[in-house]
Amino acid sequence: MSSESIAPLTQEVKDLAKRHGAALVGVAGVDRFDPMPPLHDAAPPGHHPRDFIPGARSVISIAQPILSGVMDAPAVLAEADLPMIPPHVRRPYFDRIYGRVGHFVQDCMLEFVGQIVGQYLMSRGYQAMIFPTTGVHPSLPGLTDGEIWGGPPKGVAQTFSPFRYTFGPFSHRHAATRAGLGEFGYNNLVLTPEFGPRVRFNSIVTDAELAPDPLITRPICLRRKCKLCIKACVTATISTRDDPDVQDYRSVDAIDDARIFIDTPSKSDAPRCMRRPYERPDFPIRGDCMRICPIPKKPKRLPKHLQRLLKQGDCGWASP
Ligand code: SF4
Numbered sequence: 001m002s003s004e005s006i007a008p009l010t011q012e013v014k015d016l017a018k019r020h021g022a023a024l025v026g027v028a029g030v031d032r033f034d035p036m037p038p039l040h041d042a043a044p045p046g047h048h049p050r051d052f053i054p055g056a057r058s059v060i061s062i063a064q065p066i067l068s069g070v071m072d073a074p075a076v077l078a079e080a081d082l083p084m085i086p087p088h089v090r091r092p093y094f095d096r097i098y099g100r101v102g103h104f105v106q107d108c109m110l111e112f113v114g115q116i117v118g119q120y121l122m123s124r125g126y127q128a129m130i131f132p133t134t135g136v137h138p139s140l141p142g143l144t145d146g147e148i149w150g151g152p153p154k155g156v157a158q159t160f161s162p163f164r165y166t167f168g169p170f171s172h173r174h175a176a177t178r179a180g181l182g183e184f185g186y187n188n189l190v191l192t193p194e195f196g197p198r199v200r201f202n203s204i205v206t207d208a209e210l211a212p213d214p215l216i217t218r219p220i221c222l223r224r225k226c227k228l229c230i231k232a233c234v235t236a237t238i239s240t241r242d243d244p245d246v247q248d249y250r251s252v253d254a255i256d257d258a259r260i261f262i263d264t265p266s267k268s269d270a271p272r273c274m275r276r277p278y279e280r281p282d283f284p285i286r287g288d289c290m291r292i293c294p295i296p297k298k299p300k301r302l303p304k305h306l307q308r309l310l311k312q313g314d315c316g317w318a319s320p
Contacts, residue, residue: 009124010210013117017062020116021109024063024192024199026179029212030056033178038256039241041263047170049205052129058210061172061179061203062113064106065195066290072301074098075285079303088281095277095285102287103200107133110202117204126208133202135166146271165270172201177262180213184261185221187229187289188238188268193220196295197229216260220295223257229289230266232309234280237273238289240266 014025030049035042043049049056074094085093114130121128140148149165173190177183181201182192189197230238239246241264242255248267255265277283284305291299292306299306305315 006209006211009208013060013120013208013210016120017060017113017117020113021064022062022113023065024061024181024194026061026176026181026213027210028059028061028175028178028180030058032212032215033059033174036262038259039252039263041174043171043174049170052170052205053127053207055127055207056129056205057207058212059175059179059203059205060117060210061176061181061201062110062117063176063181063192063195063199063201064110066102066106066198066200066287068198070098070102071198071287071291072299074102075287075291075303075306076301078285079305091281091283091285092277095283098285098287103134106200110200114202114204118206121204121206121208124208126206128208129205131170131172131203132168133172133200135168137166150271165274170203170205172203174263175203176201177216177260180215183216183220184264184266185229185293185295186223186227186238186240186266187293188264188266189290191220191293191295193296196220196293197290198293215262219257219260221261222294226294228292228294228309231313232288232292232306232315233273234284234288234305234315235269235272235276237269238266 010027014027017025033043033049043051045051049059074097078091078094082090110133111130118128118130137145138148145166173184176190176192182190182199185191185197187197190199190201191197192199230240240255241250241252243251246267250267257265276286284303288306291302292309293299302310309315
């Protein structure tokens with residue numbers, strides 16, 4: 001591919017993605033998926049762009065925001081006295097609303113954008129691979145998600161998912177930082193300058209050579225002086241990777257706050273997060289670790305427990 005054709009093709013792909021609903025589009029060369037300093041995290045086997053297209057040269061990262069009303073209203077209304085909704089149904093009801101228009105809509109639309117971009121690349125003679133936006137849940141007769149992913153059956157020496165939970169085939173968050181759309185925050189999500197953490201990503205892998213976007217050069221997350229996301233989490237799911245009290249395969253000696261977080265400084269305990277609605281009847285609507293984040297601007301409408309956190313430094317939740 002001649003260097004003269006790289007820029008026009010890149011622009012065509014970006015314009016196409018935006019015309020079909022992507023709010024942000026960035027491009028990473030596949031070399032950016034080699035382990036990079038300071039953390040040198042590597043894609044696990046089966047999750048590297050070249051595992052999907054052996055001659056992959058570029059990864060296109062696409063994103064859509066979660067609307068501010070969707071982020072705020074379900075969390076606030078879940079705490080209100082609403083005569084038409086029985087009190088014991090209120091939280092599951094608003095959690096479902098948030099899940100539908102704060103998760104499912106972007107999941108579907110970003111997959112749609114991926115297909116459109118993939119078709120276009122195919123029409124130009126290139127290969128493309130697209131992905132589900134979120135984790136996949138294969139069903140096996142007689143086994144729950146927890147039993148599939150929770151660890152090996154008794155008597156089997158091999159270990160499987162270290163996450164103990166289902167996961168996606170490709171990390172769209174790692175692709176987004178490598179495509180220059182943002183950096184990881186302490187909430188283990190990717191923050192963009194435009195939307196903070198209130199944004200969802202998907203990716204397209206292709207063997208087309210596209211012009212990479214520059215990486216983020218200035219920190220977006222406020223780092224240790226903030227940590228509101230970690231304090232807001234009712235199930236204490238998030239910890240930094242250098243927390244000596246939470247040691248696992250992701251642990252590192254130190255996180256250098258002066259560096260851009262191209263790899264995540266934090267880790268989440270996904271099974272614990274997903275148990276949230278089952279462990280306490282007063283569970284908060286999913287997304288407090290995004291809702292509380294002051295990037296790109298301080299949230300104006302918060303549920304009472306997050307207002308308490310801002311005023312008193314504590315949500316007032318009893319420990320789970
Ligand atoms: S809440 Fe603060 S520490 Fe957490 S991601 Fe946002 S800016 Fe970073």
